[in-house]
Amino acid sequence: MTVFLTGYSYWDNTPPASAIIGRPVIHTIAAGIGTYDDPVTLAVGWRIDGSEVSEDFPPGTRFYIPRLRKYAIVEDLCGDGAKPQGGPCHIGWDGYPWLDIYVDGSTRTAEISQRCMEKLTGIQSVLIEPRKGYLISPGPIVETGCKVF
Structure with missing residues (x-):
C-alpha cells in the first residue's frame, strides 16, 4: 500500500x-530496532465517536517499510485533543493513510532528530502484515544515522 510516512521523536512525543x-x-x-521480532513503534490516526475510540489501524498491525528497511508495529496514537479525527493523522495526506514512525533520538539533540524526521517524510510504499525475512537495517533510526534507502 502507499502511505504518507512521517516520524516522531523522543523530543516531540x-x-x-x-x-x-x-x-x-x-x-x-516507544522502541524497536526494526526486526520482525522487535519492530519499531508506529503511531496511527484515530477517532472518538461518543464513548468509542477506534484506531485507523488496530494495535499490533505490522508494516514493513522498504525505504527504511524496518519492520514497524502499531503501538501509539498520532493526534491529540478531543477530536483527533479532525487532525492530519486521521484525515491522511492527499488521500494516503498517515503513518508516524518513532525515530527515537533520545541520545541525540532535538535538532538532529528533526532533520532525520524531515529526511524520511514522504509518500512511499509499505507492506502491511508482511512476512518475516525482508532486508533490515537494525537499530534506532536517529541513533544509527537516519539511513534512507
Whole structure:
C-alpha cells in the first residue's frame, strides 16, 4: 500500500522528552530496532465517536517499510485533543493513510532528530502484515544515522 510516512521523536512525543505510548503491544515505551521480532513503534490516526475510540489501524498491525528497511508495529496514537479525527493523522495526506514512525533520538539533540524526521517524510510504499525475512537495517533510526534507502 502507499502511505504518507512521517516520524516522531523522543523530543516531540506527547508529552515531550518521553517515550510514552498509548497502545502498547510488544513494547512498554516507544522502541524497536526494526526486526520482525522487535519492530519499531508506529503511531496511527484515530477517532472518538461518543464513548468509542477506534484506531485507523488496530494495535499490533505490522508494516514493513522498504525505504527504511524496518519492520514497524502499531503501538501509539498520532493526534491529540478531543477530536483527533479532525487532525492530519486521521484525515491522511492527499488521500494516503498517515503513518508516524518513532525515530527515537533520545541520545541525540532535538535538532538532529528533526532533520532525520524531515529526511524520511514522504509518500512511499509499505507492506502491511508482511512476512518475516525482508532486508533490515537494525537499530534506532536517529541513533544509527537516519539511513534512507
